[in-house]
Amino acid sequence: MDILDIIGSALKAGLRPETAYISLAAIGLNIHFGYTGLLNFGQAGFMAVGAYGLAIPVFAFEASLWVGLACGITASVIFALLLGYPTLRLRADYLAIVTIAAAEIFRFIVRATGLREITGGSNGINGFSSGFYEANPYTSSVGFELGFLDFNYTAREAWVMTVGWGIVLTGIAFTYFAINSPWGRVLKSVREDEDAVRSLGKNAYSFKMQSLVIGGVFGAIGGMILALAQGSVQPSPVDLGPTRTFLAYAALIIGGTGKLWGPVAGSFIFISLLSFTDTFIRSAQAEGWIDESFIAPNEVGIARFVILGIALMLLMTFRPQGIFGSKREMALDV
Amino acid sequence: MSRSEAPAEIESKPGATKPDPILKVSGLVRQFGGLKAVDVEHLEIERNKITALIGPNGAGKTTFFNLITGFDQPNAGEWTYNGHPMKALGPHQMAKQGMVRTFQLTKSLSKLTVIENMKLGAANQVGESLGKALLPFTWKKQEAEIERRADALLDRFNMSHMRSEFAASLSGGQRKLLEMARALMAEPEIVMLDEPMAGVNPALTQELLGHVKELREEGRTIVFVEHDMDVVRDISDWVVVMAQGQIIAEGTHAEIGANQEVIDAYLGRHHDEEMSSDKAQESGTESFSQSEPDENSGLEKESNDE
Numbered sequence: 249m250d251i252l253d254i255i256g257s258a259l260k261a262g263l264r265p266e267t268a269y270i271s272l273a274a275i276g277l278n279i280h281f282g283y284t285g286l287l288n289f290g291q292a293g294f295m296a297v298g299a300y301g302l303a304i305p306v307f308a309f310e311a312s313l314w315v316g317l318a319c320g321i322t323a324s325v326i327f328a329l330l331l332g333y334p335t336l337r338l339r340a341d342y343l344a345i346v347t348i349a350a351a352e353i354f355r356f357i358v359r360a361t362g363l364r365e366i367t368g369g370s371n372g373i374n375g376f377s378s379g380f381y382e383a384n385p386y387t388s389s390v391g392f393e394l395g396f397l398d399f400n401y402t403a404r405e406a407w408v409m410t411v412g413w414g415i416v417l418t419g420i421a422f423t424y425f426a427i428n429s430p431w432g433r434v435l436k437s438v439r440e441d442e443d444a445v446r447s448l449g450k451n452a453y454s455f456k457m458q459s460l461v462i463g464g465v466f467g468a469i470g471g472m473i474l475a476l477a478q479g480s481v482q483p484s485p486v487d488l489g490p491t492r493t494f495l496a497y498a499a500l501i502i503g504g505t506g507k508l509w510g511p512v513a514g515s516f517i518f519i520s521l522l523s524f525t526d527t528f529i530r531s532a533q534a535e536g537w538i539d540e541s542f543i544a545p546n547e548v549g550i551a552r553f554v555i556l557g558i559a560l561m562l563l564m565t566f567r568p569q570g571i572f573g574s575k576r577e578m579a580l581d582v
Numbered sequence: 583m584s585r586s587e588a589p590a591e592i593e594s595k596p597g598a599t600k601p602d603p604i605l606k607v608s609g610l611v612r613q614f615g616g617l618k619a620v621d622v623e624h625l626e627i628e629r630n631k632i633t634a635l636i637g638p639n640g641a642g643k644t645t646f647f648n649l650i651t652g653f654d655q656p657n658a659g660e661w662t663y664n665g666h667p668m669k670a671l672g673p674h675q676m677a678k679q680g681m682v683r684t685f686q687l688t689k690s691l692s693k694l695t696v697i698e699n700m701k702l703g704a705a706n707q708v709g710e711s712l713g714k715a716l717l718p719f720t721w722k723k724q725e726a727e728i729e730r731r732a733d734a735l736l737d738r739f740n741m742s743h744m745r746s747e748f749a750a751s752l753s754g755g756q757r758k759l760l761e762m763a764r765a766l767m768a769e770p771e772i773v774m775l776d777e778p779m780a781g782v783n784p785a786l787t788q789e790l791l792g793h794v795k796e797l798r799e800e801g802r803t804i805v806f807v808e809h810d811m812d813v814v815r816d817i818s819d820w821v822v823v824m825a826q827g828q829i830i831a832e833g834t835h836a837e838i839g840a841n842q843e844v845i846d847a848y849l850g851r852h853h854d855e856e857m858s859s860d861k862a863q864e865s866g867t868e869s870f871s872q873s874e875p876d877e878n879s880g881l882e883k884e885s886n887d888e
């Protein structure tokens with residue numbers, strides 16, 4: 249077993265498209281939760297709305313990918329308005345309940361057999377991404393090797409990564425400008441105390457709604473990247489269900505909530521660690537260090553989440569503010 | 583002196599009409615189940631005066647504040663501000679029109695610095711619309727102006743040294759100062775202070791009192807809830823007394839001290855009967871007798887006479 253190789257492949261995995269779309273979902277959550285204090289437990293719902301919004305027009309109505317893009321974003325805005333309208337006047341926990349429920353409702357609706365012509369039912373939708381890959385400027389694999397580091401990606405991956413990471417950087421730039429403005433100041437103030445904001449003549453409800461919409465659109469774009477990267481949309485709980493939401497939350501918390509680079513760094517670390525534990529356990533098994541009666545080969549996928557879960561708990565105990573968070577700010581929470 | 587300024591023509595009775603009211607409240611009722619927390623028949627607040635709202639615990643003072651600033655909805659009643667009906671407006675709309683309040687439990691924005699807290703207070707900020715927020719050149723100039731104003735106010739409230747600290751690291755008294763200063767950033771016409779002096783040390787209280795008086799000199803109207811009778815005596819032009827949700831008395835501080843209804847509300851109607859007289863004086867009249875040592879307030883007379 250070569251530990252450097254395992255690290256190398258973990259870092260390579262950390263740059264894959266999956267990190268980019270989890271980053272986008274986490275950037276959205278950072279605007280919701282990190283800056284505005286909105287507890288959105290249905291980010292996967294926004295991703296699903298974006299993914300299906302992109303795929304359905306192409307699949308069922310033979311529209312172009314651009315139409316799908318516009319549909320996905322519009323749909324996510326409507327989704328945010330629908331969720332926000334009844335709940336944003338209430339306490340934060342109501343939004344949490346409504347978002348997680350709405351995300352699941354959406355996923356079960358698109359799974360419905362009656363909608364198979366439009367949404368593909370439980371099989372999901374394939375073959376909507378050809379337009380995207382036709383535009384791929386890369387013809388062969390892209391990347392470089394440097395010692396134990398091997399950053400070679402297939403042309404397909406490289407194209408999704410270019411677009412995905414490009415949008416992530418745009419998202420970071422957007423967050424930077426938006427948060428460091430008077431608008432962002434109001435958002436942070438809403439997070440601290442809504443009534444104080446109201447008493448100073450700002451419509452807290454409207455700012456919360458704007459935050460919900462914008463963070464939701466980031467989630468939806470993340471969902472679109474996911475759909476394009478996989479070349480399919482599946483209504484599965486892992487892809488576009490609660491698991492996805494909590495992966496994004498885990499990434500955000502690892503990186504640091506309310507910090508500009510928190511969601512991106514957190515996603516990178518999270519995906520790299522997942523890949524690392526996975527490869528590590530497998531090669532440890534190959535070396536005979538871990539007995540198969542302890543972790544069977546088909547249990548590796550589960551075991552890595554157990555290990556990562558423990559790591560997350562340790563992080564929360566010893567560095568609750570995340571990688572980028574400041575301890576001083578965290579101590580103010582009480 | 584503030585008290586001598588109070589117009590003589592205003593009658594000292596609940597619901598008295600005033601020559602130039604900024605705020606007019608009528609028939610305001612707020613019920614919590616069977617309890618009428620607020621039941622105000624009529625109240626006018628005179629412009630450019632400091633009005634104190636006093637009353638025993640549970641009298642409905644804070645609920646009344648919440649109602650007229652839009653933070654709570656009344657079961658019935660109307661109120662006008664500068665002649666405009668306010669009932670249908672939300673709290674932020676009222677604040678926009680110039681009626682800004684502070685809270686009994688301070689609402690400082692813990693994880694924002696003091697200066698950011700201040701800057702939030704400014705009204706009509708261009709950069710608060712998302713479209714403009716992304717274009718810094720549209721709001722940088724206004725921001726600089728706001729920051730200048732915020733610094734000037736912080737200086738006036740002796741808070742400049744805390745400028746870059748998180749609001750969470752301020753003491754309770756400093757938070758009161760910050761909240762008041764922040765409210766002023768909105769350039770309100772009427773400032774409603776809910777127990778501004780509670781938990782503030784005496785030296786700081788003197789400072790705050792000075793600031794409140796300055797506000798009146800600037801032409802603002804101040805309404806404040808307070809329990810400390812020294813404070814009430816020191817700065818109020820007019821005192822409104824609430825008990826069990828109703829306005830039971832209005833008048834200058836001296837008149838209120840002599841009002842039998844007020845004494846009953848504070849001490850209970852039978853305060854002078856069962857209890858030994860010196861005990862009653864100790865527990866209840868303390869605040870009044872302290873506040874008016876030289877004027878020999880009516881309250882003391884009343885309880886001594888009996």
